[in-house]
Each structure stands twice: as structure tokens, then as C-alpha cells.
Amino acid sequence: MSERVIAPKSRGFLFLDSHPGGCRQVVDDMWQAVPAPVAPGGEGPVALVIGSSAGYGLAATIAGLARIGIRGIGVCFEKAPARRTGTAGWYRTAATARLARQHGRDMVFLNGDAFGDAMKEEVADLLAERFGGRLDYLIYSVAAPRRTDPDTGEVYASVLKPVGSSYTTKTLVFDQDGAPEVKEVTTAPAEGDDIEQTVAVMGGTDWERWVTFLADRSLLAEGFTTAALSYIGSPLTAAIYRQGTIGAAKSHLEATARTLDERLGKTLGGRAVTSVNAAAVTQSSTAIPGIALYVGLLRGVLGDGMIAPIGQLVQLWDQLTGARSLDLDDEGRVRLDTWELDPTVQNAVAERWSTATSDSITDLADLGWFSDEVRRLYGFSVPGIDYTAAVETDVSWPAPTA
Template identity: 75%
Template sequence: MTERIVSSRSRGFLFLDSHPAGCTRLVDDMWQAVPEPVQDSADEAPVALVIGSSAGYGLAATIAGLARAGIRGIGVSFEKAPARRTGTAGWYRTAATAELAAKAGLDFVFLNGDAFSDALKDDVSDLLDKRFGGKLDYLVYSVAAPRRTDPETGVTYASVLKPIGEAYRTKTLVFDGEGVPEITTVETGPAEGDDIQQTVAVMGGRDWARWVGHLAGRDLLAQGFKTVALSYIGSPLTAAIYRQGTIGAAKAHLEQTARDLNDWLAREVDGRALTSVNGAAVTQSSTAIPGIALYVGLLRGVLEDAMVPPIDQLTQLWDQLTGIAALDVDDKGRVRLDTWELTPAVQEAVTERWQTATTENIPALADLDWFTVQVRQLYGFAVPGIDYAAPVETEVPWPRPTV
């Protein structure tokens, strides 16, 4: 037994350890939030692959797919095992998800490794062939990474968060060592050299296309196969650093990849490729983007409980993918799960608060209590019902297939 008390030490929005019991409870809460499946029990469960299954929208896609669509298949993520420090939060979330899937009688396997590598693509392909009948019905792609090594060339690319054309100044939300909020202004210099190309190589659609091509080369795509990459557009308030910046260039490449894949899949397997534009949420990736923390806190201040959490959005996505609901796409072929966020009335209200926000009035304009809880819960802290003064087992094993 390696039980110990796990404390919530952090550097800004980055926590040094994760709490296993808190992560487990949050996964269970997400599962319980998913409506009962709407499917004929006599139908064979669809086979799905979720790449990036342990965090954020990828985790929501995995849980919603299991609890709502009854999928079987594989989840892929890249997490650190417990050692001197605890395991990463995604490590514990994966273990909890696997346990719930097993209790529900769903055959879902989790692999831990570099999704960009061809070796992991081979491992997934082998599992699909030997364990799941050799045909894949759905692929959900949700990868946010700082760097990617191209398996063909061996070149490693690094993504950057920079505006394009000129420097970007924005308000941002920070908290001091005692948790007191402060509104400051930060400036980010513009993209230089090959920053755009590097970011596109990491965060664009190249690896997604390689996954589809690899699986097709092994004859693993079912007739009617559907694949979707999860994306974000966001508010005009953050567009300069996000949608119009280097990450935005990568998202544009992702959307072009979807159109190219869609044409190819339609010919080959009567299939479909899409991007899903999700709404704002507090994630480990989003908190690193200048201005996003302030924007999301203000958005919550405007919408309160009308904000749509990731698990609800991904349940809607699975309903559309599986035909429970009609597939609803915009004129660019994107599934829009962010319409609740981007209505003119909501954006006008958030913009008004953004323009007037100061350190003195920010507690009245943004839901900072909600925001700080959301950040802490990314690592399993601030979860109701968990005794953080009690020792907890940290040496949780990676889930292994039960049969």
C-alpha cells in the first residue's frame, strides 16, 4: 500500500500532484450526467477509437460514447504513471473510466503512448483486428500537444501561442499566492520565422489524416465510417491570440483536412469526416492561453448554469454521429456545439464586462469561485464529498483488458 495525503500545491494554474479519489469521483459524476442509452439492445455495439481520451473534451467524448452510445473499442492517451509524485490526473481518470466501462459490460481498452507515432498506430490496428472484429465505426480525434515528432522524417515540431502579424496585448486574469484575483495586461509578440508552420505541423490535421490513412491501409474502416476532430472557434474577444493566431492557422488546417478526408471517405467507404466546434470550458490546455481564463470566468458570470458542460456537448455529438439526432452542420461542414456561447446577446454581455473589468470589480463581473473550482478539479481537488485530509492510494495501475 502506498497511501498518502495528497496536497494541492500549484504554480499558477499548474498543480504539482493529482488526487486519485477526486479524479475518480469527477469521472463518476460525468458518467451519471449522461442520459440513458437510446439504442436497440439487440444491435451490435459500435466500435470506436478516441485519440486523446483522458482529458477535456476527449475524456467527455469517451465517457459519453460509453454511457450513451454503448461503444466498445480503444482510448488512446499519453499520461505519466505514479512515481515520486502522483500520476497525472489523466492517469487516474482513465483508470476510473475503465472501471465504469467494465461495470457496464462494455469492452473498452486503454493504451498509453505517443499518438503521433506509427508504433502506437500499429498497436491500435492490431487490437482492432484481433479483438474488435477488424472494422472501426467511429474515430474521435482530440489531441492537444506542445510538440510532435513526424514519424516519416524524425523532425520534431513545436507549437506556439502567438498572434500573426503584430504583437497582441490583452487583459488576463491571474491569482496571487493567496488566491486573490488580479486583472493585468500581457503582451505576446507576433509569430516569427516558421512559427506558423511548426504549429500547424503539431496542431493541424496531419496526424489525424495519418491515423485515417493508416487504418484504411489495414482495411479497418467499416462501411459508413465516421470520424470527427474536436475544435474550438471562440469569441471575438480572444480571436487575435486564438482563431487569428498560430493556433487558428492550425485549426484552419484541421478543417481543410476534414474536407479532404470527407471527399475521400465518401468515395472509399461511404464515410464522413467532420470537425466539431465545441464551446468554452476550463481545460488544462485553455488555461495556458492569454485572456482565456478571464473570458471564461466572465462567460460564466453572464450565463451562470446555462453554460453547457463538455459532457453534455459530447453527448449531443454522439447522438448526431449515431443517428439518434440529425447531423447538424454549418456551411463549412462543421458540427456546431458552441451556439449557446456565441449568440449576439451573450457576446455583447461578456464584451461589456470585459471592457470594464478591473482588479477591484472582477469579483462582481466573473464567477471566480466557479472558475477556481473548475481549475482545481482538473487535478481532482475541490470535489464535493472527498476528504482531502485522509490518506489515499496513489499507486493506481493502468487498466488492463479483462478478457
């Protein structure tokens, strides 16, 4: 037993510890937010979620389990409890596995490098031995700082930079006392092979490798469908995001979707799409200059009109499974971000952005909501949790019980 009181300690938006009880409650709340199952009872489709422990990948996993009744495999990369607590994703995965068992869903969670062929082999073996040798859906939701090429051993590193020239933007930070400040930050442009490196990590190469690997093992079912989760975002953040190095990777991801869609359509009557999700507070998004300010202002404009990731992924699963029609844009992308990019909304956010200062920001953005959302990523600021009580931190990784 290793019970102790966990206090929130952070460096900027990065917290040093996670709260197991808070992480468990976050997962419970997400599950409760999912509408009733589309087809209750019976054996659900087999799904693989790569990046299942955080952000939109976590939402995809929970929405798939609770709404569609999926069974299958979640893959993620998390750290076990040691001197510090486990990562938040470690505790969220344990909580998701517990709910899956309670609801009779056969879901196995694997912890390791999704980019490596060893993980692909482990997943393939599980699909063959445990899930009837067929995969119906693959959701790809990976954000990573680096990737090792399984063929060459070369290590690629992704960077978050504009392309062509330096980029200066407003950004939101909090001082040591928690007071909000609006500052300007400048990011140097990509140089050398920054774009190629970022595309190698965050583009569609690994997604395609997963599909090819499983196809070569004859594990893809007729009608197999795969979706990679993506983001376009506001014109206010385009220079650092969609027009930057990450944007190049997203364009590569979308090109990969078109290639895979043609191939799967011919061989299996299947399909591949990218799903363009809307803004949310995630561990990845808070690292992007300007995104924290933008999301806080967006919440200030829309309030509860914002659709949380779990709600968006319910919509995606409904479309992928045919519970509602597949709604694609002219480039073949599922668009779950139309409410965010509505011109009226964007004009309102842009007006607030232009006048945002350290003095005015509390009137323009919902900073209480934003701050709580960041803390909830690590299991803090979760209603119903007594943070003065000791909690067990040594939580085991969920065993793949039959």
C-alpha cells in the first residue's frame, strides 16, 4: 500500500503528479455523458484505439465502449507509479478498464511504443487469438515528441514552429500566484529538416504502417474502417498550427487517408477518413503558443455551447457505424468542428483576442473553466473528490483477463 495525500504541483501547465481518484472520476463522468448504447446487448465490433489514454483518443475509447459496445484493444504509452505517482493516463486507463469489465466489454490495454513493430506484433497476436482474427475499426490518435523508424532505427523529432518566418502571438500564462497574464511570445521559424522530421512523427506514416501490418496478417474485416483524429483550428492560430510544421504533418495525414481509402475500398469495401475535431484543453494543446488564450476566449464566447471531446467522439462513432450518415467535406474529412469555426463564433473570438490584455482577460475569457480543465487533465479540480484525504497511488495496470 502506498497511500498519501496528493497536492497539485505544477510548472506552468505541466503537473508533476496525478491524482488517482480524480482521474478515475473523470473517466466515470465521461462514461456517464455518453448517450444510451446504439444497439444494447450482443457482441460489439472489434476496435483498436491507438493513443487510448488521453485527449481525443481517451474519448474515442470511452465513447466506443459505452455507445457502440466495442471490444478490442487500446494502445498507449504511460509511466507506472514510482517515486512520483503514475501518469494521469495510467490511472485513466485503469479506470476505463474497470468500467469496461463492469459493462461486459472485452477490452485489453497495452502499454508501450505504438511506433514500434513489437507492439504491432503483440496487437496482431491478440486479434488473432482473442478476437476472432478480425478488426472492424482502427482509431489513430497519436501525439508524440519523437518516433523511431522500425526499419532504419532513425529517430525523428517533431517541432512546433511556423514556416517561412518568425511568428509572434499573444499567449496566456499564469504567474506563481495563479494570476493570469497575456504576453507576447515569438517562435523562430522551421529550419533544416524540421518539417520533414515533424511529418515523420505526426504525419500518416505510422498510421499507414499499422493498416498495412494488420492487412498483411489478414486481420482486417470486410468493410474495415479507420479514422485518424486531426485538427484544423482557427485563423487566429493558423500560423503556428495549420500553416506551421504541425500543419504539414496534418496535411500528410489527410493525404494518407486518401491513399488508404482508395486501397481499402478496393480490397475490403472499407474506408479511411480523417476526423477534424474541435478545440479542447488537452495535454498536447496547452503546449502550443496562443492555444490556451484562444480556447479560454472561445469558452468565454460559447460557454456550455462548446462540445466536449466525449460528445464529439460519440458523433464520430455514430457516423462510422452508420447510426447516422457519414458527413464529409469536399476533401473527404469528417468535420466535428463546424460549431467552433462558425463565422459568427470566430468573429466574436477575434474581437476579444484583439483587445485581450492582462487587465481585461478575466472579462473576456472563462479562465476559471480553463484552469479547472487543465487541472482535470491530472485528476485535480474534479467535483466530489476529497483532496485532503490520502489515496492509493500504486494502481496496477489492468490485466488482460478473459
